[in-house]
Amino acid sequence: MSALIIDGKQVAAALRERLAAQVATLPFKPGLRVVRVGEDPASVVYVRNKDRAAAACGFDSATQVLPETTTEAELLAVVRALNDDPAVDGILVQFPLPAHIRQEAVINAISPAKDVDGLHPINAGLLASGAPALVPCTPQGVMHLLAAAGTPLKGARAVVIGRSVLVGRPVAQLLLAADATVTMAHSRTLDLAAECRRAEVVVAAVGRAGLVRGDWIAQGATVIDVGINRGADGKLTGDVAYAEALDRAGAITPVPGGVGPMTIACLLENTVKAALARRG
Numbered sequence: 001m002s003a004l005i006i007d008g009k010q011v012a013a014a015l016r017e018r019l020a021a022q023v024a025t026l027p028f029k030p031g032l033r034v035v036r037v038g039e040d041p042a043s044v045v046y047v048r049n050k051d052r053a054a055a056a057c058g059f060d061s062a063t064q065v066l067p068e069t070t071t072e073a074e075l076l077a078v079v080r081a082l083n084d085d086p087a088v089d090g091i092l093v094q095f096p097l098p099a100h101i102r103q104e105a106v107i108n109a110i111s112p113a114k115d116v117d118g119l120h121p122i123n124a125g126l127l128a129s130g131a132p133a134l135v136p137c138t139p140q141g142v143m144h145l146l147a148a149a150g151t152p153l154k155g156a157r158a159v160v161i162g163r164s165v166l167v168g169r170p171v172a173q174l175l176l177a178a179d180a181t182v183t184m185a186h187s188r189t190l191d192l193a194a195e196c197r198r199a200e201v202v203v204a205a206v207g208r209a210g211l212v213r214g215d216w217i218a219q220g221a222t223v224i225d226v227g228i229n230r231g232a233d234g235k236l237t238g239d240v241a242y243a244e245a246l247d248r249a250g251a252i253t254p255v256p257g258g259v260g261p262m263t264i265a266c267l268l269e270n271t272v273k274a275a276l277a278r279r280g
């Protein structure tokens with residue numbers, strides 16, 4: 001059996017279309033502000049893509065670029081001004097930040113109501129307590145892909161590999177909220193292969209190319225590969241040995257073209273959600 005390949009580009013495009021149609025019916029344009037500090041080349045590309053996607057969906061979107069030498073106090077002042085600006089529904093500070101600025105201080109300074117990255121401790125706490133408000137974008141994208149694949153989650157055994165605040169933990173909590181039976185695996189897990197073999201859903205969020213072998217995948221399982229690894233040849237691969245897993249999985253995301261395209265679409269989804277919640 002060859003797996004259904006879950007096309008993240010298509011799922012993301014459909015979500016953006018839905019959002020654009022919804023935004024067209026609103027009496028206001030959802031306001032998204034992205035703040036970039038310095039000229040990290042990957043961040044320059046990400047932020048440009050976010051801006052373009054937001055504008056294409058009818059948002060009022062703008063990027064504020066600050067020099068590498070910006071102090072933490074100056075960045076926090078920018079964030080507070082955006083918190084107070086009534087035209088702004090969502091604030092995203094692009095990471096990584098220069099080493100002299102504490103990421104945690106910035107996350108904590110963003111108003112939870114405008115925290116479209118879903119990383120503020122209040123939003124993380126709401127998710128952990130089973131009352132999600134603004135959810136981190138990549139984990140939300142994982143849930144959209146599972147829905148697109150038609151994977152039943154109620155009662156299903158799901159293994160999430162990786163327990164980061166950004167990906168693994170929120171994915172596990174979202175799966176739990178969807179009534180899956182969730183195992184969180186990490187670098188100290190004793191027998192990762194055995195944990196995976198029991199699962200109907202495997203989500204890999206580690207950052208190690210080919211860690212998950214094909215024979216770890218139960219026949220017919222859904223595999224969501226969040227990992228992004230750049231090989232010596234410059235090519236991107238995921239955490240799952242894709243060619244091996246194709247023969248066993250029921251559905252699988254490719255890398256690239258799986259989870260990656262979902263992140264920006266979910267940022268836009270969060271901004272619409274934040275705008276509707278704040279503006280009533």
Ligand code: NAP
Binds near residue numbers: 138163189263
């Ligand atoms: P991270 O903070 O480095 O976390 C990695 C996790 O993997 C940790 O919990 C770690 O366990 C676990 N781990 C490491 N080696 C392991 C092993 N041999 N077996 C089992 N678990 C192991 O990374 P992250 O930010 O969560 O990102 C994970 C991957 O997703 C990266 O490749 C990243 O580039 C990618 N990513 C993709 C997107 C996207 O849009 N597609 C977005 C975000 C991240 P410990 O906790 O025990 O150390």
